[in-house]
Every structure is written in C-alpha cells, then in structure tokens.
Amino acid sequence: MTIETTYFKYGEAEMDFLKQADAVLGAAITRMGKIERTIMPDLFTALIYAVVGQLISVKSAQLAWNRMHELLGGITPHAISVHTPESIQTCGLTMKKAICIHQIACRIVNHEVDLDRLTHLTDVEVISELTAFEGIGRWTAEMLLIHALERPDIVSWGDIAIRRGMMKLYGLSTISKKQFDQYRLRYTPHGSVASFYLWKISYE
Missing domain, CATH: 1.10.1670.40 (Endonuclease Iii, domain 2)
Structure with a gap:
C-alpha cells in the first residue's frame, strides 16, 4: 500500500x-x-510507521505495513483500536510493537493524546512527549521529527x-x-x- x-x-x-x-x-x-527525502505529513501515520520500522529493514517494514493495511483496511486510530495486539502482531510485528501501536491508537481514540499539538512543541519537548509512550524511544521520536514535522x-x-x-x-x-x-x-x-x-x- x-x-x-x-x-x-x-x-x-x-x-x-x-x-x-x-x-x-x-x-x-x-x-x-x-x-x-520522503516525509509523511500525517503525524499518526508517520508515528505508526516509525514504530513498525524499529530495528528492521525498510523492506521488512514495508511488508508488515502492507499486511496491516490488509488486516485493518487502513492505518487509522479507530481501525487499530478495535483490533487486539495479538491480531496486529500477525502482520509480522513483535508483540512489543503491536502493544505499543494499539496503546497509541486507543489513547488517541479516547482523546488522551493529541498528536497535532506536537507541531507547536520544541524538538526536546516532542521527544519527551513521545518517549512517554511505552515502546517509543528517542530514535523513533527523532525519526518523526524529521519525517513528519520536518524539523531542520x-x-x-x-x-x-x-x-x-x-x-x-x-x-x-x-x-x-x-x-x-x-x-x-x-x-x-x-x-x-x-x-x-x-x-x-x-x-x-
């Protein structure tokens, strides 16, 4: 996809x-x-893609991403939240990644997190906000800073x-x-x- x-x-x-x-x-x-350099303007899409891509090749990340599309019908907070982490894991992800992705989606659906506010934060603040999620480290946050927020x-x-x-x-x-x-x-x-x-x- x-x-x-x-x-x-x-x-x-x-x-x-x-x-x-x-x-x-x-x-x-x-x-x-x-x-x-390709960027993804949608913050949710970019964040989920960054989590999928942790510690695996670009080819493997794309394969898992395509499987997620097939399973979910689209990468949206609602589509992910109504599936279990176990179901998401079948797309070729570790359980840790599947849980992380599911938690992010659920927190957005429940209005606990607003990713759009990241655009108004400094680089340091964005990293702090994102690494508060279990399963998201500094590298993932930095990839979002480049590939979605276009931080220079x-x-x-x-x-x-x-x-x-x-x-x-x-x-x-x-x-x-x-x-x-x-x-x-x-x-x-x-x-x-x-x-x-x-x-x-x-x-x-």
Missing part, C-alpha cells in the same frame, strides 16, 4: 551552508547533488546508518559519542539535511 508522502523542503542555501561548514561533507554533497536540525546518534555514514565519510573505524557530537555541531542548524547525505553514504 502506498503512503501519502511529500519531500523534505530544503535547497541551495542549506546545501551551501553545509559545504562551507564541513569540507569533507561538502565534497560529498557536490558529488551527489540534491537528495530528495536532527542528527540521530541512535541511528546505526547515520553513524556508519559518518564513519565512512571521515574514514573512521569507530566513532565515540563525543566525536559524533563534534560533527553534529558543525552541521547545526541544518543537521537534518546532513543526515540525508550520511544515510546515503552509509549504503554506498
């Missing part, structure tokens, strides 16, 4: 800033050109591919949190765009 998507909005200004801020990354940007300065330490891309870019065999943060600060305030290049580099 297809997901309603668009592209993260950025352009030459952000690319030029990163080229000036970091010559090594700048050379990669020049070589690769602009990278289009997210470089996720918890993302293995981001770390791998950074190590490949700078010729490192390992990377510490301190080194990671030094590079991340170079990219500020356009860390999200830097992340797009690091992701691509990690899979080259």
Whole structure:
C-alpha cells in the first residue's frame, strides 16, 4: 500500500551552508547533488510507521505495513483500536510493537493524546512527549521529527546508518559519542539535511 508522502523542503542555501561548514561533507554533497527525502505529513501515520520500522529493514517494514493495511483496511486510530495486539502482531510485528501501536491508537481514540499539538512543541519537548509512550524511544521520536514535522536540525546518534555514514565519510573505524557530537555541531542548524547525505553514504 502506498503512503501519502511529500519531500523534505530544503535547497541551495542549506546545501551551501553545509559545504562551507564541513569540507569533507561538502565534497560529498557536490558529488551527489540534491537528495530528495520522503516525509509523511500525517503525524499518526508517520508515528505508526516509525514504530513498525524499529530495528528492521525498510523492506521488512514495508511488508508488515502492507499486511496491516490488509488486516485493518487502513492505518487509522479507530481501525487499530478495535483490533487486539495479538491480531496486529500477525502482520509480522513483535508483540512489543503491536502493544505499543494499539496503546497509541486507543489513547488517541479516547482523546488522551493529541498528536497535532506536537507541531507547536520544541524538538526536546516532542521527544519527551513521545518517549512517554511505552515502546517509543528517542530514535523513533527523532525519526518523526524529521519525517513528519520536518524539523531542520536532527542528527540521530541512535541511528546505526547515520553513524556508519559518518564513519565512512571521515574514514573512521569507530566513532565515540563525543566525536559524533563534534560533527553534529558543525552541521547545526541544518543537521537534518546532513543526515540525508550520511544515510546515503552509509549504503554506498
């Protein structure tokens, strides 16, 4: 099933800033050109997709997502809330993910949570709100910040591919949190765009 998507909005200004801020990354940007990064404007869809995608490949996430569509008839809070976690698990998810997804949907249906208010919160506040859900960690919250809220300065330490891309870019065999943060600060305030290049580099 297809997901309603668009592209993260950025352009030459952000690319030029990163080229000036970091010559090594700048050379990669020049070589690769602009990278289009898909985002999901609907916060609920994006959050559920991020949970589905935790610690599995994109291909596996898409397969589970398609099965959920077939089972539920659509990814909506109501459609999920009327199924049991056990039923949702049959789509190829762990029970932990199925419970998390079910709880999110139920809390929205019961008006305990309003995802739309996240648009008015800071990055730190969004992470705090989302990680209050059992089964949602910082990485999932950061993916929502990039892929739904289009926040401009997210470089996720918890993302293995981001770390791998950074190590490949700078010729490192390992990377510490301190080194990671030094590079991340170079990219500020356009860390999200830097992340797009690091992701691509990690899979080259």
